[in-house]
Amino acid sequence: MAEQSGRCLCGAVRWRYDGPHLRNLICHCESCQRATSAPFTAFVGMDPAHLHWQGEVTHFESSPGNWRGFCPACGTRLYYRSRHWPDEVHVHAATLDDRDAYRPDAQVLCAERMGWPDHMHELPCHDGFGQPPAGSQR
Numbered sequence: 001m002a003e004q005s006g007r008c009l010c011g012a013v014r015w016r017y018d019g020p021h022l023r024n025l026i027c028h029c030e031s032c033q034r035a036t037s038a039p040f041t042a043f044v045g046m047d048p049a050h051l052h053w054q055g056e057v058t059h060f061e062s063s064p065g066n067w068r069g070f071c072p073a074c075g076t077r078l079y080y081r082s083r084h085w086p087d088e089v090h091v092h093a094a095t096l097d098d099r100d101a102y103r104p105d106a107q108v109l110c111a112e113r114m115g116w117p118d119h120m121h122e123l124p125c126h127d128g129f130g131q132p133p134a135g136s137q138r
């Protein structure tokens with residue numbers, strides 16, 4: 001498999017991966033919603049033996065046996081680990097350098113799914129802000 005890479009928002013943390021995708025999914029659980037401040041998140045399950053980190057990563061135990069890694073400088077969520085899957089690190093797909101290459105193949109914990117994203121296709125969609133910020137010339 002071709003090597004993949006990713007980074008946090010500020011660039012203090014980078015990762016490289018040259019192993020297989022063990023899992024590739026969108027998670028709709030409430031814990032992920034709150035942890036990422038987003039209606040859902042997407043993960044690529046990676047073999048820790050092939051996953052190489054650069055920079056400092058801090059983690060938070062979001063429930064017993066579940067850890068969420070993040071960049072201590074900018075707060076970007078980087079991974080989820082669980083005692084239930086000791087041989088996998090679930091890296092947040094949105095941290096990929098090549099974001100457009102990502103294609104999830106499943107959605108999980110759909111019972112906890114937020115409803116409002118279902119209506120996004122009905123909303124106006126602007127390339128910019130749509131309405132300029134106050135005081136802006138844009």
Ligand SMILES: [Zn+2]
Pocket residue numbers: 008009010011012013071072073074075076
């Ligand atoms: Zn960062």
Ligand SMILES: [Zn+2]
Pocket residue numbers: 027028029030031032033109
């Ligand atoms: Zn989740």
